[in-house]
Amino acid sequence: MEHQGARYYYSRLTDREKSAYDALCKGLDCFASSVSLGRISPTRMQSIVESVVYDNPGYFYFDQRRIAAMQTLSGITVKPEYCNTPGEVRLLWKQIQAQLDAFMHTRIRPGMPPLARQIEAHRWMQQHIRIADGADTREQHSVVGALVQGSCVCEGFAHAYKLLCDRLHLASILVTGTARRPDGVVEPHAWNITRLEGSTAHIDVTWDTALGSGAYDYFNLTDAEIRADHCFDGGLYPPCTEKRFDYFTSNRLVAKDPAQLGRLIAAQAHKACFSVKLAFPWDASLLDTCGFPVGRIRYNQAQNVLFFQTDTP
Template identity: 25%
Template sequence: MMKENNYYYNQMDKRQQKAYQAMRTGLCSLAPSFPVPWLETGELNDIYFRLRLDHPEIFWTSGFRYRYYPDSENVELMPDYLFKKNKIMEHQKAMEARVRKLAGQAEKLDEKGKELFIHDFICQNVRYDKLKKAYSHEIIGPLGQGVGVCEGIAKAVKILCDTLGIWCMIALSGSNPEKGIKYRHAWNVVRLGGTYYHLDATFDNTISKEHGIRYDYYNLSDGQIFRDHEPVIWKVPVCDDGAHSYYREKKLTFTKYEDVRKRSAQAAKKGREFVFQWRGGYLTKEVLKELLAILEEEAEKQGKYALLSLNWPQAVLRISFEASVPENQIVVEEQNPELAEGDMPQNVEEAE
């Protein structure tokens, strides 16, 4: 069941909504140009962008140019289409079939099961596109080519949530050059049982490689997500429930050293890795040193060596027990590909 959620449209005033509707009509008809109520360039750009966040099924355009005529109440907007018209129609049919097929695998699950299915599909089947192909910003990248950047991944999550009846929108944060974050970042907010949560499948995707799927950014509160995410550009629903993140739901959060020792002893004995989140106060260097000492002791009892991979902002630790001394005992994970690569430039021009 397709559940359309026009979140950004509902935040706009009547003038903006009129431009939004004109853009949607023109883009869906694949018109080479069409009239849109006159607004400042920045405002037109924001509406164009937010329209495509509300409607990820409109995947065939990346930007626009426009002409303004004196004394006219409209501008002539000319979209930049990624493909020729007949190719767009082919891709539309393919994407509709792809979304239906994927959603069909989860339609009998409950709300939480559907969300988990979507998250795990992204982590298992999509590769972050460091080359930044244009289609990687749209659903056709993750769902058609198996590659995507944060914008395309967030759009893929949304269209699958829409199709499966889960309320979902796309959050967008700004850049922060001082931190080396040159471009915007996109993720999702979902509503489960009437409560809103942040879900960043891109961040989990980048650390869910050969060691299995990670859930460091699964159903987080505002306080949790903004430990390592920049503030949002446009308002999103308040996410104030921090008690239902994945690790807390699965009882993989520890507040006492003795609990870490007990679990690490079991894992070391079986030769299995395990992931947990530390909630016993701030994860300071002193706390980390104490945790590492415990892990080393339990590894040594089994004739092994402890290797710790750390997501420091979220205080999530992945522990494995190695037969030989690891080159680096602690690996700090880089879960944000945009820090180095960049992701979402703007592309709007006024025509000559």
């Protein structure tokens, strides 16, 4: 597998743990039946395994949930479980690379700014990957579900986004935590943090995809913004405090008051769909005075975002 992407979790390990991380990667590359991790703390073994998986989406064939470990005189030895044969992995990786190549060829131009590249990755994923429903499979949690089968759950989206960012030379981190759905149900969830020109921000492609094509409600949010409906251990990740690359700020789609909302609606009404971030409390009665044309409206209370889908031909 390729190891050219950002390795945030690796950077958080001690020197001894980094050696164990490297040893595990080397073992997974050659489908080793056992790998010596050296003298590491048994309580840290799982963190090292997770670091390898979160940093490297290409290890989709390694089942971290079924890894066995033994304490020996020389340290800890693990026995990885593989979900695919080497031949199957080569074929799947070829299919994944073909998808990445197609994305790069059709969406990315030389000299594109980092934000423009990130937006294209977000749009491409919304258009090519659907949220899996029905029976939960292992592939749905990996880049295989996302980029080969075109259907996955949040973990698959997060791994695929990380892999796209690796190709785009954008530093990205897979984030794990929980999220509260609009119906109030809290469930385990995965999303990403991206660094653009020294600024870090959260992006949840899964939830934007669930909201529909053209949604940017969860594109480059601060810690405070995403905590409205996501929960995570802030001590594990770099702080996200700037709104420098927030989609709505970058595109001047933030309404500070109802009058500005009306002006933004008038300016965007020719589009099939558009969103506006509100910097004031929303009241549905304001629609009567904002001049929205005939169409559908969606309001995201947690992020205070209005999405408009017009009936414009």
